[in-house]
Amino acid sequence: MLRALRVIKAGWRERLGKGVIEKVGSGPYLWFHAASVGEVSLSLALMEGLRPHLPSPFLLTAMTPEGRSLAERSPLVEVALFAPLDLKWVVRRFIRGIEAKGLLVAETELWPNMIMEAKRSSLPLLLFNGRISRDSYRLYRSFRPLFSRVIRSFDMILARSEEDKRRFIGLGAQEEKVQVTGDLKFYQALMGRVPEDEVEELRGELPRSRLFVCGSTHRGEEEMLLEIFGELRRRYPDLLLIIAPRHTERAKEVERLAQGKGLRVSRRSQGPGGGWDVLVLDTVGELRKFYAVGDLVFVGGSIVKGIGGHNVLEVLAQGKGVIFGPHMENFAEVRRTVLQEGVGVEVKGKGELVSACERFLSSPEEGKEMGSRGYALLKERGERTFSLTLQAIEAVLQ
Numbered sequence: 001m002l003r004a005l006r007v008i009k010a011g012w013r014e015r016l017g018k019g020v021i022e023k024v025g026s027g028p029y030l031w032f033h034a035a036s037v038g039e040v041s042l043s044l045a046l047m048e049g050l051r052p053h054l055p056s057p058f059l060l061t062a063m064t065p066e067g068r069s070l071a072e073r074s075p076l077v078e079v080a081l082f083a084p085l086d087l088k089w090v091v092r093r094f095i096r097g098i099e100a101k102g103l104l105v106a107e108t109e110l111w112p113n114m115i116m117e118a119k120r121s122s123l124p125l126l127l128f129n130g131r132i133s134r135d136s137y138r139l140y141r142s143f144r145p146l147f148s149r150v151i152r153s154f155d156m157i158l159a160r161s162e163e164d165k166r167r168f169i170g171l172g173a174q175e176e177k178v179q180v181t182g183d184l185k186f187y188q189a190l191m192g193r194v195p196e197d198e199v200e201e202l203r204g205e206l207p208r209s210r211l212f213v214c215g216s217t218h219r220g221e222e223e224m225l226l227e228i229f230g231e232l233r234r235r236y237p238d239l240l241l242i243i244a245p246r247h248t249e250r251a252k253e254v255e256r257l258a259q260g261k262g263l264r265v266s267r268r269s270q271g272p273g274g275g276w277d278v279l280v281l282d283t284v285g286e287l288r289k290f291y292a293v294g295d296l297v298f299v300g301g302s303i304v305k306g307i308g309g310h311n312v313l314e315v316l317a318q319g320k321g322v323i324f325g326p327h328m329e330n331f332a333e334v335r336r337t338v339l340q341e342g343v344g345v346e347v348k349g350k351g352e353l354v355s356a357c358e359r360f361l362s363s364p365e366e367g368k369e370m371g372s373r374g375y376a377l378l379k380e381r382g383e384r385t386f387s388l389t390l391q392a393i394e395a396v397l398q
Contacts, residue, residue, distance in 0.1 A: 011068070011082035017090050020097030024079050027099030029059035030397075031123075032106065033083060033114070036064040039106040040071050042129060045188035046104075047076045049386050050393070056101055063109075084114065091117040102397050105154075107131055110140075112150045119153040124396045128389055129184040130159045132167040140171050148172025155396045158389055160184075161333060179392060182385035183333060189313035190382035192288055193375075199292045199318075206293065207274050209238045210361065213294030215287050216246040216310040221300045222254050226261050226278070228354050233277075236361050242290055244281035246301060246310070251282035292318035295364065296357050299324045303349070309335070312344060316378045321370030323347060323356050337381075343374035 013019055032047070034040045040062055047058050057078035062068040071080035084094035091113045102124040105115070108131055118125055132140070140147045151157070151173045158181040159165040165178050212232070214225050222243060229241040241263075245254050251267055258265045258278040266276035268283045281290060291297050297315050301307035302325030309328035312335075316322065322344040328335040338344035347353040360367040 011065070014082040015085045015090070017084050017093035017097055020081065020094055023081065024059065024098050027059075028056055028101040029078065029098060030054060030056045031098065031100040031103045032058060032060040033103065033109055033111075034060065034062050034067060034071075034106040035109055036062065036067040037070055039109070040067040042184055042188050043104075043106050044071070044074050044076055045191045046128065046184060046386075046389065047074075048191060049187065050390065051076065053390060053394070054397070059098060059100065083111075086111040086113045088113045088117060095121050095123075102126070102393075104128055104393065108136065110147065110150050112146060115150050115153050125154045125156075126393060126396045127154050127157045128181075128393075130157050130168060130178075131161075131164050132171070137167045137170070144171060156392050158392055179388070181388040181392065182381055184385055184389065185311065185313055185334065186378055187382035187386045187389075189311065189317040190378050192314060193317045194289050194292045198289060202289050203293050207240060209240045210236060210295040211240055211242055211290075211293060212296045212298075212357065213242045213244075213290050214298045214300060215244045215291060215315075217243055217254075217300035218246055218304055218307055219250070219253075220304040222257055224303065224350050224353075225298070226258055226263070228350060228357065229263075229278070230261065231354060232357055232361070235358070239361070240276070241278045242281060242294070243278065244287050244290065248282045248284060251280050254280050288314055288318060291315050291320060294320060295367070296360055297322050298353070302327050303347075303353075312338060313378060316343060316371075316374035319371040319375040321345070321360070321367050321374055323353065325349075325353075337377075338374075341373070341377050343370055343377055 032043045034043045043060060058076060059079040060071040060077050061081050061083040062071055063083050068080050068082055071077045084090045095117060100123055103118045105127045107129050148171060151168060151171050157168050157173055157178045159168060159178055160183045162180055165180050168178050169175055212229060233239050243254055245251060255265050255267060263277040264275060265278045265280060267280045291314060297320045299310050299312050299315060299322055302309040305327055308330035311331065312322045312324055324346060326346060326348050339346060345356045347356050
């Protein structure tokens with residue numbers, strides 16, 4: 001509750017639709033609406049692809065300060081604003097203050113007044129990368145008369161999967177207005193492939209050794225990874241460990257853990273240099289590059305319970321096979337695809353993780369082949385999803 005109040009307090013004048021005209025200037029804008037950083041990032045990736053096809057400038061509204069800030073920093077976004085409070089009179093004021101040619105809503109941002117007032121204003125409406133979790137579906141079913149009106153306001157709903165499509169229809173969507181286009185996160189990850197010259201530049205900074213890269217790790221995982229690293233080094237003495245804690249403010253804690261095991265430790269912020277066994281990645285925005293140079297890649301938040309995993313597609317984008325733990329609740333569909341296609345390995349705990357690492361270290365060609373198939377899968381899914389999304393957007397806006 002306190003978090004929600006702080007979010008609303010931030011930019012309250014914008015949220016009430018005040019001063020919007022002065023900030024917006026001339027349009028017409030293609031209006032994107034997203035919740036926070038994750039949905040804003042997805043919207044930005046879609047904007048990058050749409051820009052050659054849709055010349056209109058982009059306006060983006062976000063619910064959180066972090067999401068708005070990310071949009072404001074992007075050269076793709078002409079205007080970034082806080083989303084209006086979902087009160088009828090506020091939304092009407094907001095819509096009158098902008099000159100929009102259409103509203104594209106990310107994932108599950110089903111704000112009743114925003115959507116129905118946009119419909120009343122004759123704005124073309126499209127929901128992209130639409131998803132409804134099992135728990136959300138149950139909640140929305142409790143208010144079906146309201147959410148049926150909201151969902152039926154969309155000219156088109158682009159669902160991630162057949163299951164999502166069934167849930168939208170179960171909430172009242174017209175079947176002919178729901179299309180399964182796939183998960184745009186495949187396209188987003190594809191757009192995040194690191195250019196080869198940047199990969200080579202990083203390789204030149206690092207020792208000529210095999211690299212075990214562990215990204216987005218959490219407390220409870222680093223201790224285990226350091227123990228595994230110690231075991232692996234007895235067989236592969238040239239192996240080095242790179243740990244990127246999910247929260248960079250924990251870098252000092254991870255450094256102390258490694259030092260406690262007698263390992264030489266350096267932090268990335270201290271600059272390039274050799275003489276370390278463990279490198280703690282405490283900078284922002286470099287993890288994808290380190291995935292690209294890794295011989296082994298593990299994605300954290302997946303061994304410990306309660307996190308729900310992190311995005312393994314970022315690893316596939318760099319042409320690497322990926323290892324992750326069993327707790328991937330936030331990426332259930334991605335996990336299923338990766339395992340079905342054989343481009344990643346799920347491990348239940350320490351013993352299985354050691355075995356997976358030894359497998360790839362003893363047979364590097366297997367890892368390279370898995371990485372090549374993973375990138376091919378990502379490219380095929382990503383390009384197809386974007387193509388279907390583009391066609392649907394153009395059809396709705398025409």
